[in-house]
Amino acid sequence: xxxxxxxxxxxxxxxxxxxxxxxxxxxxxxxxxxxxxxxxxxxxxxxxxxxxxxxxxxxxxxxxxxxxxxxxxxxxxxxxxxxxxxxxxxxxxxxxxxxxxxxxxxxxxxxxxxxxxxxxxxxxxxxxxxxxxxxxxxxxxxxxxxxxxxxxxxxxxxxxxxxxxxxxxxxxxxxxxxxxxxxxxxxxxxxxxxxxxxxxxxxxxxxxxxxxxxxxxxxxxxxxxxxxxxxxxxxxxxxx
Amino acid sequence: xxxxxxxxxxxxxxxxxxxxxxxxxxxxxxxxxxxxxxxxxxxxxxxxxxxxxxxxxxxxxxxxxxxxxxxxxxxxxxxxxxxxxxxxxxxxxxxxxxxxxxxxxxxxxxxxxxxxxxxxxxxxxxxxxxxxxxxxxxxxxxxxxxxxxxxxxxxxxxxxxxxxxxxxxxxxxxxxxxxxxxxxxxxxxxxxxxxxxxxxxxxxxxxxxxxxxxxxxxxxxxxxxxxxxxxxxxxxxxxxxxxxxxxxxxxxxxxxxxxxxxxxxxxxxxxxxxxxxxxxxxxxxxxxxxxxxxxxxxxxxxxxxxxxxxxxxxxxxxxxxxxxxxxxxxxxxxxxxxxxxxxxxxxxxxxxxxxxxxxxxxxxxxxxxxxxxxxxxxxxxxxxxxxxxxxxxxxxxxxxxxxx
Numbered sequence: 001x002x003x004x005x006x007x008x009x010x011x012x013x014x015x016x017x018x019x020x021x022x023x024x025x026x027x028x029x030x031x032x033x034x035x036x037x038x039x040x041x042x043x044x045x046x047x048x049x050x051x052x053x054x055x056x057x058x059x060x061x062x063x064x065x066x067x068x069x070x071x072x073x074x075x076x077x078x079x080x081x082x083x084x085x086x087x088x089x090x091x092x093x094x095x096x097x098x099x100x101x102x103x104x105x106x107x108x109x110x111x112x113x114x115x116x117x118x119x120x121x122x123x124x125x126x127x128x129x130x131x132x133x134x135x136x137x138x139x140x141x142x143x144x145x146x147x148x149x150x151x152x153x154x155x156x157x158x159x160x161x162x163x164x165x166x167x168x169x170x171x172x173x174x175x176x177x178x179x180x181x182x183x184x185x186x187x188x189x190x191x192x193x194x195x196x197x198x199x200x201x202x203x204x205x206x207x208x209x210x211x212x213x214x215x216x217x218x219x220x221x222x223x224x225x226x227x228x229x230x231x232x233x234x235x236x237x238x239x240x
Numbered sequence: 241x242x243x244x245x246x247x248x249x250x251x252x253x254x255x256x257x258x259x260x261x262x263x264x265x266x267x268x269x270x271x272x273x274x275x276x277x278x279x280x281x282x283x284x285x286x287x288x289x290x291x292x293x294x295x296x297x298x299x300x301x302x303x304x305x306x307x308x309x310x311x312x313x314x315x316x317x318x319x320x321x322x323x324x325x326x327x328x329x330x331x332x333x334x335x336x337x338x339x340x341x342x343x344x345x346x347x348x349x350x351x352x353x354x355x356x357x358x359x360x361x362x363x364x365x366x367x368x369x370x371x372x373x374x375x376x377x378x379x380x381x382x383x384x385x386x387x388x389x390x391x392x393x394x395x396x397x398x399x400x401x402x403x404x405x406x407x408x409x410x411x412x413x414x415x416x417x418x419x420x421x422x423x424x425x426x427x428x429x430x431x432x433x434x435x436x437x438x439x440x441x442x443x444x445x446x447x448x449x450x451x452x453x454x455x456x457x458x459x460x461x462x463x464x465x466x467x468x469x470x471x472x473x474x475x476x477x478x479x480x481x482x483x484x485x486x487x488x489x490x491x492x493x494x495x496x497x498x499x500x501x502x503x504x505x506x507x508x509x510x511x512x513x514x515x516x517x518x519x520x521x522x523x524x525x526x527x528x529x530x531x532x533x534x535x536x537x538x539x540x541x542x543x544x545x546x547x548x549x550x551x552x553x554x555x556x557x558x559x560x561x562x563x564x565x566x567x568x569x570x571x572x573x574x575x576x577x578x579x580x581x582x583x584x585x586x587x588x589x590x591x592x593x594x595x596x597x598x599x600x601x602x603x604x605x606x607x608x609x610x611x612x613x614x615x616x617x618x619x620x621x622x623x624x625x626x627x628x629x630x631x632x633x634x635x636x637x638x639x640x641x642x643x644x
Contacts, residue, residue, distance in 0.1 A: 064550075067550060069549055069550055089555065090554055090555065093549075093552055093553065093554040093555070094552070094554070095552075096550070096551075096552040097551065097552020097553075097554075098552070100552070102547075102550040102551060104547065104550075108547065109547075110253075110544050110547065110548075111257070111544075112253040112254065112256070112257040113253060121246070121249075121551075122551050122552075124245075124246050125246065125548070125551055125552045125553055125557065126552060127242075166551075
């Protein structure tokens with residue numbers, strides 16, 4: 001889809017800025033272990049970026065910090081005009097429900113709920129309920145006829161497509177995808193990735209995707225090597 | 241959809257997803273709560289039922305012996321008679337100015353194990369077994385005549401051995417049925433008593449003279465009676481107590497009947513205390529079961545909550561869902577407790593009625609039951625609070641991406 005002049009202008013406005021972000025976790029011995037130190041990062045509106053990095057290098061922690069699920073030890077995160085680092089937990093929850101979509105590697109969906117209910121639940125958490133929009137999304141991921149199926153009745157690839165629909169249900173400003181193709185075969189990887197990127201573009205959501213798969217990273221115009229961004233090196237992480 | 245509804249929906253789905261675990265928890269809580277209610281309420285109900293089944297008498301005069309034995313024998317038709325009184329003793333107490341009603345009775349025979357009690361027709365004409373209520377005979381029956389071999393039959397006896405109006409029967413000697421001890425006398429059933437829910441229902445009533453003059457009975461006992469059922473005026477019980485129990489040595493006055501029954505039940509105080517301790521332990525077990533159930537399902541739900549939190553679920557939704565889950569188990573458990581309590585009460589009531597004729601009536605739904613249900617709910621919420629907080633704080637990294 002070609003970008004409009006308005007889109008081009010928006011593209012150069014930052015949606016997300018990160019400054020001096022640091023996070024440590026206590027090891028079983030009680031010592032603090034630094035897992036993340038990102039001096040600076042910026043993401044523009046409608047921008048799509050992929051992080052490539054090894055497993056266990058702190059990428060998921062970074063996504064949790066961006067989503068406001070975890071509080072940072074220090075640093076600033078500004079998202080769509082909100083300072084996440086100074087917001088109360090309840091406000092961060094509200095902001096996340098309204099403006100951030102999340103796609104996980106696997107086991108994305110709630111097993112006790114049908115595909116439609118999984119999508120409606122994400123809407124409910126944002127205080128809305130619009131079944132026709134849920135149907136539109138199910139159609140967009142090609143699974144409308146599976147709306148009443150439970151997740152276990154679907155293939156992994158189909159589950160991931162429902163996960164994508166759910167992440168986009170509240171028309172989020174930002175979609176965070178954590179190894180979304182990690183459990184998929186190449187055909188489903190291409191299908192899901194294509195769907196995720198095009199739907200984000202179609203509905204104006206920015207996308208941050210993390211993966212350790214070069215084939216996935218190669219499909220993004222902009223990709224960042226995670227170890228270049230995170231100042232805590234892998235050797236420190238593994239020896240800590 | 242608000243937080244409350246979303247968390248309730250999540251909780252309900254968690255319950256139905258783990259239906260077996262949930263049912264076991266509900267069943268265990270029901271069992272604990274039901275036994276707890278049963279243990280506490282049965283004592284109260286049995287005491288009350290026995291007190292109300294004393295047949296509207298204040299006192300019993302009988303042979304020298306135990307007051308309790310006298311009451312159980314005369315009013316509840318249990319135990320053996322401690323001995324006999326002379327007719328003159330009956331006449332003496334009947335003419336006492338402090339006595340408003342006096343009915344002599346005699347026993348010593350049975351029919352198929354049901355006691356035959358001899359008394360005067362006045363008992364069925366004048367005595368009110370509960371305020372404002374006399375004994376009633378089903379029409380077209382009537383009360384026996386004083387000098388005829390006639391009988392009126394208690395409702396339970398009639399129902400259980402099928403004695404009908406116009407039937408004739410031979411009494412058997414003694415209080416226990418023995419086919420070899422049949423008397424030659426034949427009695428005619430002239431009336432069937434209406435149900436009273438008291439031990440009277442378990443007795444066949446005949447004229448006093450019938451028992452005294454029964455073929456095969458000792459001729460010396462022709463003027464003897466087993467005791468006298470009494471109603472007293474004002475505080476005359478005190479004077480009679482002094483006269484018979486403290487100064488006399490030929491008879492015993494069992495008075496006041498409710499106090500004697502209380503002293504009987506007080507003998508089982510140790511049992512009540514044991515039941516109370518067991519009941520409290522059961523309640524604790526109920527709480528622990530809820531806790532164990534939640535912990536087991538929460539372990540499985542950790543990932544679900546991590547996903548929900550990433551979707552924007554607030555602390556209220558996460559903790560609310562767990563509290564709702566516990567509340568639903570507790571509520572169903574409380575309901576189950578009440579159902580179990582009703583079943584236990586009705587079974588016990590039926591057993592007691594069958595054994596001693598005392599009707600406990602239907603279980604009473606009072607404040608205690610509602611308080612117990614509230615306590616079960618509270619216990620459930622307290623049990624759920626800590627796991628809920630722990631789950632909210634648990635690491636999302638472990639739950640969502642162990643390699644993150």
